[in-house]
Amino acid sequence: MFIFFLYNYSMKTKEYTLLIDLDGTVYDKHNGMWEEMSTRIAEFMRAAVGIAEEDVVPTREKYYHQYGSSLRGLQIHHQVDTEEYLAYVHGMDLSKYLAPDPDLRYQLASIPYKKWIFTNSDRNHTQRVLEAIGIEDLFEGIMDVWTMHHIPKPESWTYRKARALAGNPDPKTILFVDDTLKNLIPPTKMGWQTVWIDPALSNPQVSFTVPRLHYLPNVIEQIEAQERLTRVPARKVQPVDLSLAMDFSI
Ligand SMILES: [Mg+2]
Numbered sequence: 001m002f003i004f005f006l007y008n009y010s011m012k013t014k015e016y017t018l019l020i021d022l023d024g025t026v027y028d029k030h031n032g033m034w035e036e037m038s039t040r041i042a043e044f045m046r047a048a049v050g051i052a053e054e055d056v057v058p059t060r061e062k063y064y065h066q067y068g069s070s071l072r073g074l075q076i077h078h079q080v081d082t083e084e085y086l087a088y089v090h091g092m093d094l095s096k097y098l099a100p101d102p103d104l105r106y107q108l109a110s111i112p113y114k115k116w117i118f119t120n121s122d123r124n125h126t127q128r129v130l131e132a133i134g135i136e137d138l139f140e141g142i143m144d145v146w147t148m149h150h151i152p153k154p155e156s157w158t159y160r161k162a163r164a165l166a167g168n169p170d171p172k173t174i175l176f177v178d179d180t181l182k183n184l185i186p187p188t189k190m191g192w193q194t195v196w197i198d199p200a201l202s203n204p205q206v207s208f209t210v211p212r213l214h215y216l217p218n219v220i221e222q223i224e225a226q227e228r229l230t231r232v233p234a235r236k237v238q239p240v241d242l243s244l245a246m247d248f249s250i
Contacts, residue, residue: 013227015113016220017169019143019162021153022119022126024179025197025213026104026133033097040089041070048088049078068152069120075150082150090125098132105135107214117142118162118176120152141165153183159190175220177213181206195219 020026024034041060045051051059063073074080108115116139119126123144130136143165148158163174171191178184179197184206188194194206195216202209208219 013224013231014173015169016173016175016223017166018111018113018115018216019118019166019174019176020115020139020213021178021180021183022117022121022129025177026117026129026135027098027101028212029179031097033092033094036092036097037089040092044085044088045070045074048084049074049080051078068154071145072150072152082145086122086125086145090122090128094128094132098129100132100134102134104133104214105138107217108135108138110217111220113175113220114140114166116140116162116166117144118153119144120148121145153178153180154186156186156190159187159192175223177216193223 023029027033042056045056045059046053059073060070063070063077067073067076071080071082071085074085075082117126117130119142121144123142123146126142126144127136130139143162145152147165148161151158151161153159159176163169163171166174172193174187174192175195176184176187176192177195177197181196181198181203184194184196188206194208196203196206196209197211197213198209199211208222210216210219
């Protein structure tokens with residue numbers, strides 16, 4: 001065990017900081033949970049905010065594209081009570097969708113770097129999800145919608161704030177993981193290493209794509225291997241001795 005630890009430690013090239021999204025990233029986004037959350041958002045917009053049935057879908061789309069989340073649009077245009085909204089939208093029985101994931105726990109625990117959750121969701125929901133999967137003790141902390149003063153990803157301010165909260169690491173040593181492509185574009189431009197969770201596609205606008213969060217150690221391995229390669233000193237090339245070539249010319 002101790003030897004394993006030493007081996008692992010010696011393989012470290014730099015200290016990396018991992019910022020990991022929650023919904024759709026720490027669990028499979030097609031597990032049915034999003035559908036129930038989505039239904040609940042629509043119900044809230046109709047019943048609590050009073051938006052007409054036929055306007056709910058276009059309003060949500062508009063807010064999502066314009067502000068990054070339905071909640072942000074509802075706060076700006078309808079002064080919704082944020083806690084009431086979040087409690088309703090997340091108030092489902094998580095055991096219908098989530099179960100302990102010991103494989104994910106093992107993979108994340110094997111990464112010897114600090115990990116944070118960085119989500120547009122709120123802390124209560126985040127804690128419930130992490131506990132349902134059994135990974136709640138693996139993170140330094142949770143950066144949620146309250147931490148970010150309700151300014152969601154992909155607003156660039158939010159990424160600067162997240163970096164500051166993580167102790168201002170060198171941008172090149174931040175690894176940010178998210179299942180939403182548009183959330184990965186600003187941090188890639190800021191020099192962060194970005195990982196898109198997508199089962200089928202890859203995209204040149206991000207640094208890496210993996211089908212599930214379980215593959216994160218492979219990404220780290222790749223980054224560290226690359227880092228070790230750049231550390232190998234360049235060998236001095238000896239000039240060719242042309243007089244020797246003359247000797248073989250007969
Ligand atoms: Mg997500």
